[in-house]
Amino acid sequence: MSSVFITATGTDIGKTFVASKMLNEWREQGLNPHAVKPLMSGFGESDLAQSDAGQLLAAMGEKITPENVNRICMRRYEKPVAPNQAAREANQALDYDDILAFVNSRVLLAEGSPIIVEGAGGIMSPVTDNKLHLDLIYDLAMPAILVTANYLGSISHTLSALEVMSNKGIVLERVVVTKPTSEHGEAEALIEELQRWSDVTFEVA
C-alpha cells in the first residue's frame, strides 16, 4: 500500500488520530511516510500546532511552520465549516481540479513512500460547491479507510457510508473504530453489531 485516503462518518471522529497513529507506526518500521490535508477548516494562524496539518507534520517528524503547513495543506480556513462554505465566506474561489492536482503532486513527491490523505469532515461532506469527498476519493483513485465511532446513530451512519462508497466503486481497506471521548461507547460493541450487516474488515483504534 502506498497511498490511502482517510475519511469518516462525520467530523471529530478521529481521522487525524488514526492518521497520526499510522504515521508513527510506519516511522517505527523505518519508513518515511507522508501525509496531506488538502483542505483544513476551523483553525486560525495561532492554532497551527493543534491543527490537523500540525498534528500530521508532528507525526511525520517535521517542524510545524507555516511553510511546512502550506506544503501539505492547499487551503486553510479559520471558520469551522465545510471547505466550500468557508471558501464562499472568504470570497475565495476553490477549484476542484487544483485540489486534485495538489494531492496528486504530493503523491508523486512521496516517490512510493506511504502517503495518507485526510479529508475534511465525512464522506458526504462537500469539497467544492459541486463535488463531495466521495467524488474526491473516486477521482484520486485511492483506496480508503473509513473512520467511525460508537455513538447513537453510528450504525446507520457507518452502513450508509459503506453503501455509498461501495456504489461509487471505492476500494475500502478497512473500517477503523475510535473512541473520541469517554461519552462514546466501546468500539468492540459497535463492531459486533456492524459485523451482522457487513463483511468488511474492522479494527479498533
Ligand SMILES: Nc1ncnc2c1ncn2[C@@H]1O[C@H](COP(=O)(O)OP(=O)(O)OP(=O)(O)O)[C@@H](O)[C@H]1O
Ligand atoms: N481512539 C481514541 N482514543 C482517544 N482519543 C481519541 C481516539 N480517537 C479519536 N480521539 C480524539 O477525538 C478527537 C477528534 O479526533 P480527530 O481530531 O482525529 O477527528 P477528525 O475526524 O480528524 O476531525 P476533523 O473532521 O476535524 O478532521 C481528538 O481529540 C482525538 O484525540
Ligand SMILES: C[C@H](N)[C@H](N)CCCCCC(=O)O
Ligand atoms: C470544522 C470541522 N472540524 C471540519 N474541519 C469540517 C467539517 C465539515 C462538515 C460538513 C458537514 O458534513 O456537515
Ligand SMILES: [Mg+2]
Ligand atoms: Mg482531522
